[in-house]
Amino acid sequence: MNPELQKQISSLETKTNLILTIGTLLGLAWFIDKHLFSLGLESLSLFSFAMFCTISGSRKIARALYSEVKSNVWNAQRFSQISPPTLLIGKLIGPALHSWVVGSVCIGVYLWQAKDKSDGLETTCIAILITFLCHALALAYALLQVQQNRIRRKDASILFYPLVILFVLPHITEIFLPAIAEIKELLKQCLWYGRNYNTYNFLASSLLGGVTFAILAAYRMLCAELRIKHLPFVWFFFILTIGVFISGFFTGTGLVDASRNILSCSVLVACLLSYFTGVMLKVPEENYSILKKALLSKNWREFSQESPLWLLSISIGTVIGLINTVIGIDPIFKNELITNLGVVSLTIAIITLRDLIFLHHLRLCLQNRASEFYFIILLGTINILLPSLDLPVGGTKPIFSDTAIVLAVNLILALCFFKLALRTHQKILTTATQQVVQKS
Amino acid sequence: MPPGSITAVVGPNGAGKSTLFKCLIGLESPIQGTIHIDSTDIMHNPRALNGKIAYLAENIGVYDQLTIRQSLNYAASLHLMNAPDVNQSVQELSKELAIDDRLDVKLSKLSKGLRQCVAIAQAIIHSPSIILLDEPSSGLDPEARHRVINLFKKLQQNGATLLISTHLLSEIESYYSNLLIIKDGCLIRPEDVSNAQTNRTLIKLKMDGGQASVIKELEFNPKVIFQERMADGVTFYFNGDKEQQAELLKNLVSLNSTISSFEVVPEDLQNKYLESMKRNGSS
Numbered sequence: 001m002n003p004e005l006q007k008q009i010s011s012l013e014t015k016t017n018l019i020l021t022i023g024t025l026l027g028l029a030w031f032i033d034k035h036l037f038s039l040g041l042e043s044l045s046l047f048s049f050a051m052f053c054t055i056s057g058s059r060k061i062a063r064a065l066y067s068e069v070k071s072n073v074w075n076a077q078r079f080s081q082i083s084p085p086t087l088l089i090g091k092l093i094g095p096a097l098h099s100w101v102v103g104s105v106c107i108g109v110y111l112w113q114a115k116d117k118s119d120g121l122e123t124t125c126i127a128i129l130i131t132f133l134c135h136a137l138a139l140a141y142a143l144l145q146v147q148q149n150r151i152r153r154k155d156a157s158i159l160f161y162p163l164v165i166l167f168v169l170p171h172i173t174e175i176f177l178p179a180i181a182e183i184k185e186l187l188k189q190c191l192w193y194g195r196n197y198n199t200y201n202f203l204a205s206s207l208l209g210g211v212t213f214a215i216l217a218a219y220r221m222l223c224a225e226l227r228i229k230h231l232p233f234v235w236f237f238f239i240l241t242i243g244v245f246i247s248g249f250f251t252g253t254g255l256v257d258a259s260r261n262i263l264s265c266s267v268l269v270a271c272l273l274s275y276f277t278g279v280m281l282k283v284p285e286e287n288y289s290i291l292k293k294a295l296l297s298k299n300w301r302e303f304s305q306e307s308p309l310w311l312l313s314i315s316i317g318t319v320i321g322l323i324n325t326v327i328g329i330d331p332i333f334k335n336e337l338i339t340n341l342g343v344v345s346l347t348i349a350i351i352t353l354r355d356l357i358f359l360h361h362l363r364l365c366l367q368n369r370a371s372e373f374y375f376i377i378l379l380g381t382i383n384i385l386l387p388s389l390d391l392p393v394g395g396t397k398p399i400f401s402d403t404a405i406v407l408a409v410n411l412i413l414a415l416c417f418f419k420l421a422l423r424t425h426q427k428i429l430t431t432a433t434q435q436v437v438q439k440s
Numbered sequence: 441m442p443p444g445s446i447t448a449v450v451g452p453n454g455a456g457k458s459t460l461f462k463c464l465i466g467l468e469s470p471i472q473g474t475i476h477i478d479s480t481d482i483m484h485n486p487r488a489l490n491g492k493i494a495y496l497a498e499n500i501g502v503y504d505q506l507t508i509r510q511s512l513n514y515a516a517s518l519h520l521m522n523a524p525d526v527n528q529s530v531q532e533l534s535k536e537l538a539i540d541d542r543l544d545v546k547l548s549k550l551s552k553g554l555r556q557c558v559a560i561a562q563a564i565i566h567s568p569s570i571i572l573l574d575e576p577s578s579g580l581d582p583e584a585r586h587r588v589i590n591l592f593k594k595l596q597q598n599g600a601t602l603l604i605s606t607h608l609l610s611e612i613e614s615y616y617s618n619l620l621i622i623k624d625g626c627l628i629r630p631e632d633v634s635n636a637q638t639n640r641t642l643i644k645l646k647m648d649g650g651q652a653s654v655i656k657e658l659e660f661n662p663k664v665i666f667q668e669r670m671a672d673g674v675t676f677y678f679n680g681d682k683e684q685q686a687e688l689l690k691n692l693v694s695l696n697s698t699i700s701s702f703e704v705v706p707e708d709l710q711n712k713y714l715e716s717m718k719r720n721g722s723s
Contacts, residue, residue: 006517070501071503
């Protein structure tokens with residue numbers, strides 16, 4: 001038996017507790033069915049499933065990991081020979097086992113009471129998929145929190161995030177925001193790549209994809225905790241899949257159109273994820289030392305394995321942006337929806353790179369709050385002074401009409417910030433070395 | 441670190457002992473430098489030696505809901521041990537640490553010392569060849585401490601290399617072979633201080649008269665390093681063997697001084713540690 005699962009089962013609440021919960025639930029179902037039928041046992045049992053299995057199970061999974069970290073037993077697992085899949089199954093199913101047992105009773109009652117059995121089965125499948133998604137996301141989030149808490153840097157101020165969206169991100173939000181309303185409409189019709197799909201099938205397939213990526217995310221986070229290095233293929237496929245999914249709502253059946261839209265959309269997704277991970281996640285300083293070493297020795301494998309998510313995302317975005325530039329020079333906008341962005345996508349990627357290198361340079365040389373303050377002020381000013389792109393959407397007036405010039409200006413800025421960041425990092429290393437030499 | 445040795449890592453709180461241990465097993469990365477154990481680069485292959493190394497963290501936790509047997513079985517399964525080997529290891533270790541009569545007791549019902557014994561057993565259940573122990577004696581009573589010391593000695597005899605971080609210098613004195621002192625993240629005594637190899641002795645000299653001539657003679661002796669001067673005598677380090685000590689005493693007596701005592705003070709680990717700290721500016 002999976003040792004992690006066995007341990008989790010041994011650590012679970014007592015069997016008496018479980019039997020009592022199931023007994024109470026069944027008694028309640030019988031009572032409602034006999035005396036209070038107007039309440040609707042069908043929806044009540046589904047609600048109970050959501051409460052007991054989906055929400056409570058997710059909470060238990062995250063809490064089990066936090067308590068292992070708090071009680072100092074997590075390092076023993078990190079420093080063991082156990083394989084990540086074994087640990088993943090144990091951590092995903094073990095703490096939520098009690099919730100699954102109670103949840104299956106709720107689902108049983110729901111199916112027994114369902115007026116339309118086929119509808120009931122469909123809803124059950126969706127509910128179970130949502131529960132798996134929540135559980136996997138809870139584990140991935142808890143693992144991320146554990147990693148982040150280990151880095152000795154304060155979290156950014158809450159005000160920082162809306163300010164980033166307001167001042168730094170308009171070049172992406174201007175494209176995404178108008179599209180959201182139309183995508184919502186198309187999502188209702190289930191019109192995807194020019195074809196109509198059955199709502200249930202579409203939702204179930206999308207959820208299945210989401211569950212797969214959530215489990216892969218938890219698996220990769222677990223690998224990072226166990227110090228197993230991987231090439232970032234999952235992240236690459238995640239960006240591409242989101243690109244494929246979103247662009248499906250505003251693309252017809254044409255293959256050329258579809259491929260251009262997928263690439264354009266993927267660049268935007270990569271840039272958004274890059275901003276999200278770059279701003280939200282802390283990266284330890286030693287990580288940049290390893291990256292620098294790998295870069296200087298041209299060890300690209302190690303470079304990609306050790307890259308933080310923001311750098312990975314923007315690297316992927318830049319590469320796809322380059323491909324986009326080569327295959328579709330002229331940007332096309334239709335009905336305010338993202339279509340072939342051409343060279344604009346590469347420019348957006350370079351602007352993102354510029355911003356995030358600058359942010360990380362500031363984080364290396366300044367304290368938390370000061371780095372956030374200067375980042376917002378300086379990039380807000382740059383974005384106002386250099387309204388970046390000649391886009392037919394959004395309200396800003398461009399200074400440069402030629403996108404290639406905008407691209408060149410931002411590339412030069414990104415390189416300047418990169419040089420500054422390298423110099424700051426070297427300064428940190430020299431100071432640390434001098435201190436050690438002096439003490440020795 | 442030579443194989444089959446016991447190295448004591450000592451230093452004030454916050455010196456970086458635990459961080460060093462975490463770097464050695466790859467749980468933390470140093471900003472600069474590399475770490476090699478058995479020719480394996482730990483930073484590139486952090487999991488390569490997981491089966492060979494044992495690590496007992498400071499304030500290690502245990503699973504309160506599990507029994508000692510379940511806990512040890514789980515620790516063994518983390519290292520992919522076979523069932524027959526697990527049973528044998530559980531029996532041997534629990535006997536060695538005197539917890540064999542409580543194997544089916546839940547850990548929540550055990551005292552701090554017994555939980556520490558379980559933690560030690562969990563860490564070394566897979567018979568590792570390199571053992572890193574961070575404060576292993578914390579919370580142990582004298583009897584348990586004695587059993588743990590015997591276990592460490594036994595592991596060393598079986599060829600294991602032990603690296604023990606501790607504040608209890610008097611305890612490790614009886615079995616350590618190397619000493620590393622760390623302060624503010626730096627090794628302040630880079631050379632290994634071996635108990636057997638040192639040729640330096642601390643001598644306490646007491647006199648009833650003729651002190652000036654004795655002190656003058658000692659000051660001119662290149663093998664003498666003064667440690668403390670008192671009203672009726674002096675304490676100094678002498679770099680030389682027993683014959684040279686006898687020669688020194690003969691010279692001092694011939695100076696018409698009244699030497700009331702010439703005592704070789706056994707230098708304990710505590711003294712070595714405090715002296716190192718003094719040399720490096722500790723209060």
